Amino acid sequence: MTEVVAPVEEESPKSGPSSVGEPDQPEQPSGARGDMADASPLVYGNIGDYSLMLETVRAEGLSVGFVPTMGALHAGHASLVARAARECDVVAVSIFVNPTQFGDATDLASYPRPLDDDLELVAAFGGQVVLAPSVEEMYPGGPGARATTVRVARLGDRWEGAARPGHFDGMATVVTKLLAMTGRCRAYFGEKDFQQLAIVRQLVRDLSLPAEIVGCPTVRDEDGLALSSRNARLSDDQRRQALALSEALRAGATIWQSADPTPDAVVAAMDEVLRATTGVTVDYAALVRAGDLEPATAVGDVSAMRLLVAADVGGVRLIDNLDPADKAIMAEGRIGESR
Ligand code: AMP
Numbered sequence: 001m002t003e004v005v006a007p008v009e010e011e012s013p014k015s016g017p018s019s020v021g022e023p024d025q026p027e028q029p030s031g032a033r034g035d036m037a038d039a040s041p042l043v044y045g046n047i048g049d050y051s052l053m054l055e056t057v058r059a060e061g062l063s064v065g066f067v068p069t070m071g072a073l074h075a076g077h078a079s080l081v082a083r084a085a086r087e088c089d090v091v092a093v094s095i096f097v098n099p100t101q102f103g104d105a106t107d108l109a110s111y112p113r114p115l116d117d118d119l120e121l122v123a124a125f126g127g128q129v130v131l132a133p134s135v136e137e138m139y140p141g142g143p144g145a146r147a148t149t150v151r152v153a154r155l156g157d158r159w160e161g162a163a164r165p166g167h168f169d170g171m172a173t174v175v176t177k178l179l180a181m182t183g184r185c186r187a188y189f190g191e192k193d194f195q196q197l198a199i200v201r202q203l204v205r206d207l208s209l210p211a212e213i214v215g216c217p218t219v220r221d222e223d224g225l226a227l228s229s230r231n232a233r234l235s236d237d238q239r240r241q242a243l244a245l246s247e248a249l250r251a252g253a254t255i256w257q258s259a260d261p262t263p264d265a266v267v268a269a270m271d272e273v274l275r276a277t278t279g280v281t282v283d284y285a286a287l288v289r290a291g292d293l294e295p296a297t298a299v300g301d302v303s304a305m306r307l308l309v310a311a312d313v314g315g316v317r318l319i320d321n322l323d324p325a326d327k328a329i330m331a332e333g334r335i336g337e338s339r
Helices: 047-059 075-087 105-109 115-124 167-182 191-206 229-233 236-256 263-275 328-332
Strands: 042-044 064-069 090-095 129-131 185-190 211-216 280-289 305-313 316-322
Touching: 042 047, 047 064, 047 090, 047 129, 047 167, 064 075, 064 167, 075 090, 075 115, 075 185, 075 211, 090 115, 090 167, 115 129, 129 167, 167 185, 167 191, 185 191, 191 211, 191 305, 191 316, 229 316, 236 263, 236 280, 236 305, 236 316, 236 328, 263 280, 263 305
Parallel strands: 042 129, 064 090, 064 185, 090 129, 185 211
Antiparallel strands: 280 305, 305 316
């Protein structure tokens, strides 16, 4: 299975947070972080108590790392929590399946919610605080009752934005809310959702939010499949078919690193791999500029680039992406998180 970061070690105990408000688990934090590393995290359902707790943490001179998630945590999420724990004094993780970013009610209803397992993973990788609010707590009166939506123009319109209308508005709105609740922090996001990361960076800049956004490399299974909570819905056959996404990225990167690449040849190589795989319906395969996600057109464009793919495998929508200049492809014939 996946090789990931080891759970956070206790070699550099830092001070832990003092208790504020009533966590929904009756455990009180104790002084040193070493005491807390393996303890259950403090779980808050109440936003006010969560915010106050982190304000107290900062008032004590400690830094806050924040990892927003929708739960069903796997080694990809764990890598974000572990990195936050290495770089920050106190790590908060939010677990909230945000209804406003799902277009499809069945998709929302069937999204896994294994809270106890998630709390164990958070604790094992160094997270101490969890925000797990109800839908009513996040959206009083229901998601439809709010009048404010955060919409990031242009960056949110293409690719996943075009395929899933309203998805990025829901994501941008909930991330803005979560960052407002968390306050000054370093916030960790996966490159796995490359367009999401670009949108979050933009909204933080545009709204002057007090968060430093940190992008983290995609964690993959050994065979190259990017970890995703959605992979659990794939049968064994479909999981094999899903490898077409990472294989397409590798094919595109190989062309990109060849002597005379053109954007069209790169895209054609990716398309060919996806279309040749039974059970895979390609949505898009693209070579884009990493900054604004506009399709690459010019040969010799010196901007940083990104390969993006999206496809349906057995009714499950999967996405993946890669830096086409990733040298591990040529050196090792594989794509991985070894950057
Ligand atoms: P999600 O729970 O799917 O909303 O994801 C929460 C965070 O985990 C997002 O920043 C994702 O980009 C990140 N993430 C999900 N899968 C991976 C992965 N395989 N590698 C790295 N980060 C990931």
